[in-house]
Amino acid sequence: QFKDRQLQFSLTPATDVVYVALFAPYSYERHQDLIAWSLSQRQCELFASYETPDNHQIEILKIAGAAQAPKSVWIIARQHPAETMAEWFMEGLLEALLGEERHLHQSVLATCNFYLVANMNPDGSVAGNLRTNGMGIDLNRAWLNPDKQQAPESHFVLQHMANTGVDLFLDIHGDEDVPFAFIQGCEGIPSYNDALQARERQFKAELANASGDFCVEDGYPACEPNEAPLNIAGFQIGARFNCLSLTLEMPFTDNKYRSDAVSGWSPQRSKLLGKHILAPIKSLFQKT
Numbered sequence: 001q002f003k004d005r006q007l008q009f010s011l012t013p014a015t016d017v018v019y020v021a022l023f024a025p026y027s028y029e030r031h032q033d034l035i036a037w038s039l040s041q042r043q044c045e046l047f048a049s050y051e052t053p054d055n056h057q058i059e060i061l062k063i064a065g066a067a068q069a070p071k072s073v074w075i076i077a078r079q080h081p082a083e084t085m086a087e088w089f090m091e092g093l094l095e096a097l098l099g100e101e102r103h104l105h106q107s108v109l110a111t112c113n114f115y116l117v118a119n120m121n122p123d124g125s126v127a128g129n130l131r132t133n134g135m136g137i138d139l140n141r142a143w144l145n146p147d148k149q150q151a152p153e154s155h156f157v158l159q160h161m162a163n164t165g166v167d168l169f170l171d172i173h174g175d176e177d178v179p180f181a182f183i184q185g186c187e188g189i190p191s192y193n194d195a196l197q198a199r200e201r202q203f204k205a206e207l208a209n210a211s212g213d214f215c216v217e218d219g220y221p222a223c224e225p226n227e228a229p230l231n232i233a234g235f236q237i238g239a240r241f242n243c244l245s246l247t248l249e250m251p252f253t254d255n256k257y258r259s260d261a262v263s264g265w266s267p268q269r270s271k272l273l274g275k276h277i278l279a280p281i282k283s284l285f286q287k288t
């Protein structure tokens with residue numbers, strides 16, 4: 001129970017060691033399994049990798065489509081390491097694109113190349129940090145000009161984004177307070193306009209259409225014109241690459257519009273949303 005601003009619980013441990021987590025963990029071993037499995041699939045290649053200060057790997061996976069002039073879709077997850085639902089989301093996305101049902105999702109590859117970072121912050125993940133990397137930096141406040149020493153994870157990924165260009169950016173997170181999954185767009189960046197707002201609304205509507213677990217309702221208040229904080233990835237990438245750039249947030253507890261009394265928000269629901277995100281991506285580039 002949440003009482004007096006404290007999360008309180010009691011248990012009688014049946015073993016000497018008990019781990020308690022804010023959400024279903026996504027272990028580093030599982031991360032390595034996910035990368036190894038993905039790279040064993042014919043369509044997936046290791047686009048680039050970076051060894052972090054604490055000697056973990058950040059992998060950028062590339063899934064190349066068939067288009068002659070493909071759009072570059074970048075999706076990153078788990079800048080905030082405790083938001084493990086973000087990596088469950090990536091697992092669902094990778095399974096949809098590469099697994100047994102991949103034939104159902106191939107049409108999205110007619111227009112796009114995917115660049116996927118399943119875990120942006122392995123140092124923070126292994127350390128059990130809530131929001132920061134191994135040096136105590138919140139990566140999602142470090143995108144204005146990512147410092148190579150303090151935020152090498154963001155620095156590495158941004159360099160590669162500059163090489164490929166970005167036509168769509170998605171940054172995957174979890175939010176402890178808002179009890180539904182939602183998307184924050186780029187309102188407040190200098191180049192924000194009616195056309196971009198229309199594209200954001202269309203994307204959200206189509207995701208809500210594909211997934212009963214996504215809500216077009218805003219979870220955060222919109223920024224005032226020109227007041228978007230450009231040190232946050234979603235705003236920085238939208239401003240820098242003049243593209244559709246969205247931050248997707250999932251709940252920790254449950255979706256209040258579709259609550260599940262037994263499991264609440266779960267790895268399985270996060271994975272399903274990762275699969276359903278392909279629907280709006282597909283139609284986004286079909287129409288342009």
Ligand SMILES: [Zn+2]
Nearest residue numbers: 080083173174
């Ligand atoms: Zn976050």
